[in-house]
Amino acid sequence: MSDKKKQAALQIGKRIEMFVDDYLIDRMEKAYLKLTPPEKKEIVLRMEKPWEGPGSGIYSCVFKDKDTFKMYYRGTFDNSSDQSQGQSCCYVESTDGIHWERPELGIHQFDGSSANNIVMLGHIAHNFSPFIDQRPGCAPHEKYKAVAGYAPEGLFAFVSEDGLHFKPFREEPIIRKGAFDSHNLVFWDPNHNCYMCYSRYFASNQEPNIEAPRDSAIFLGVRAIQNCTSNDFENWTKPEPNVYDKGVPLEHFYTNATIPCPGAEHTYLSFPMRFMPERNKVTEHEKVGVSDNVFMSSRDGFKWNRPFLEAWIRPGLDFKNWTQRSLIPAWGILETSPEEFSMYINEHYYWGDSYIRRVTVPRHRFASVHGDYSGAVFTTKPIMVEGDSLFINFATSAPGSVRVGIIDETGWPAAYYSAEDCDVIYGDELDCKVSWRGDSDLTPFAGKVVRLKFELKDADIYALRFGS
Incomplete structure (x- = not known):
């Protein structure tokens, strides 16, 4: 990816980014933003x-x-x-x-x-x-x-x-x-x-x-x-x-x-x-x-x-x-x-x-990206990775699930970090560490620009962050 495109990437550091708007979102397929009433x-x-x-x-x-x-x-x-x-x-x-x-x-x-x-x-x-x-x-x-x-x-x-x-x-x-x-x-x-x-x-x-x-x-x-x-x-x-x-x-x-x-x-x-x-x-x-x-x-x-x-x-x-x-x-x-x-x-x-x-x-659940039981996908805009792990704030139903894939700077799924490689995530957690084949280490991507691809089934993603 060119320096120009790197400069255009979102630099979120280790901040918590809530899905209250489309700031992080590039594309959604059958997914949509959903308000969470208190x-x-x-x-x-x-x-x-x-x-x-x-x-x-x-x-x-x-x-x-x-x-x-x-x-x-x-x-x-x-x-x-x-x-x-x-x-x-x-x-x-x-x-x-x-x-x-x-x-x-x-x-x-x-x-x-x-x-x-x-x-x-x-x-x-x-x-x-x-x-x-x-x-x-x-x-x-x-x-x-x-x-x-x-x-x-x-x-x-x-x-x-x-x-x-x-x-x-x-x-x-x-x-x-x-x-x-x-x-x-x-x-x-x-x-x-x-x-x-x-x-x-x-x-x-x-x-x-x-x-x-x-x-x-x-x-x-x-x-x-x-x-x-x-x-x-x-x-x-x-x-x-x-x-x-x-x-x-x-x-x-x-x-x-x-x-x-x-x-x-x-x-x-x-x-x-x-x-x-x-x-x-x-x-x-x-x-x-x-x-x-x-x-x-x-x-x-x-x-x-x-x-x-x-x-x-x-x-x-x-x-x-x-x-x-x-x-x-x-x-x-x-x-x-x-x-x-x-x-x-x-x-x-x-x-x-x-x-x-x-x-x-x-905590931080004012809105979400929601995918229903039939399945949905959304992809983020380019994001600079700062931190060695990815954490998500999410909830699913009992049969629901979340998978996260990493799309690297070439525009293709990163080897061993695709959505298919992601360990299936289900439950209800405010700060869940994502792993791929049992490994959550993202240091190979430190300082690089990636997109995150989320595959949802009867699930909500409320927020994400990079961290340790």
């Missing part, structure tokens, strides 16, 4: 305190700080408007991501008592979104930062030393262009060595089939996601809309929950709540609209791939989830075990029994 688990937090009315439990943020999982979520005791003073940001913590406790913080008064878990009170708490600043050299008294905002003023910033007592970063907004009445997010991104902000704006309504009640916000356009960056958290670039492939439908994205994937941080994942303002399934409910959520990914945080237009989580049989603003994913992916990612959604929004539920995804 598994619903237990209810972890019921909105049952006096300061947690029916509008509570949304716009949540979760992350780990040392040995403690932390969650921030919206509380309401007066939800008459987005700028009502009867709103709060509440805090809970956990050691396992399942059992959460409300500490009595003693920071803010509610009904004459400070025995509550409120960290921010007033209209600015409507969508208060904290995060740990991972920027190298970040000052200890600004270890925690947060953003919150509303129209038309803009997005405001806050800092804290302990994640509980926040003060304004500055008096004026850090970003002014946008809608900001939803869940706005900021995090430090080591891929670009800057802060990334994802917030909401209103795109022009170009879809003639989108009809909505005469709501002033809706008639501004379609809710959509914008992004901007900053090197210092104070000076930000002009917000730009997320970019999608041609033909991707324009839908109301109410939130975004954008985050680099743990263990594969070069891939950005986003879980927007998708809103249908014109639908009214439960007519006795006081507010119209239905919602679910979707999944999309990006290699740079700006251009987004949406091969899956279906819902990531459907409302299901529970009629109380067929009303507006349920199923909003929290921002954050917790590694609650070596095999499991935990995420969180709200359910029963604006009913009397609203709550937050945990959902789980096996």
Whole structure:
């Protein structure tokens, strides 16, 4: 293979590459990309305190700080408007991501008592979104930062030393262009060595089939996601809309929950709540609209791939989830075990029994290349081999199987490493070492460009990596 073609080869090093898009894929025969819905688990937090009315439990943020999982979520005791003073940001913590406790913080008064878990009170708490600043050299008294905002003023910033007592970063907004009445997010991104902000704006309504009640916000356009960056958290670039492939439908994205994937941080994942303002399934409910959520990914945080237009989580049989603003994913992916990612959604929004539920995804299994029982094949683009073994994240049925063949630089199956030479793989493993005639050593291919040919029978390939 020529030097020019070698330069065109993908250089993935020893990264985990998930099959959430076609980045690695060259050809597929009867195989296809398949979205993996999460598994619903237990209810972890019921909105049952006096300061947690029916509008509570949304716009949540979760992350780990040392040995403690932390969650921030919206509380309401007066939800008459987005700028009502009867709103709060509440805090809970956990050691396992399942059992959460409300500490009595003693920071803010509610009904004459400070025995509550409120960290921010007033209209600015409507969508208060904290995060740990991972920027190298970040000052200890600004270890925690947060953003919150509303129209038309803009997005405001806050800092804290302990994640509980926040003060304004500055008096004026850090970003002014946008809608900001939803869940706005900021995090430090080591891929670009800057802060990334994802917030909401209103795109022009170009879809003639989108009809909505005469709501002033809706008639501004379609809710959509914008992004901007900053090197210092104070000076930000002009917000730009997320970019999608041609033909991707324009839908109301109410939130975004954008985050680099743990263990594969070069891939950005986003879980927007998708809103249908014109639908009214439960007519006795006081507010119209239905919602679910979707999944999309990006290699740079700006251009987004949406091969899956279906819902990531459907409302299901529970009629109380067929009303507006349920199923909003929290921002954050917790590694609650070596095999499991935990995420969180709200359910029963604006009913009397609203709550937050945990959902789980096996590690790096957000999507797969799937082949059914009749058999399927897919081949990767040219990849530079760095590492002495190939590992795959896969699952099959009992009669299902996976075989992997190596196509060398000549374009032919490598001797002793063809799919026919591959030891048959079956079962369900997150990190399985591939072998050929009992040998997994790939050092003969180190520094060379190969293609991988996968033969699937009732099987899914979720991710791969080269390693030792």
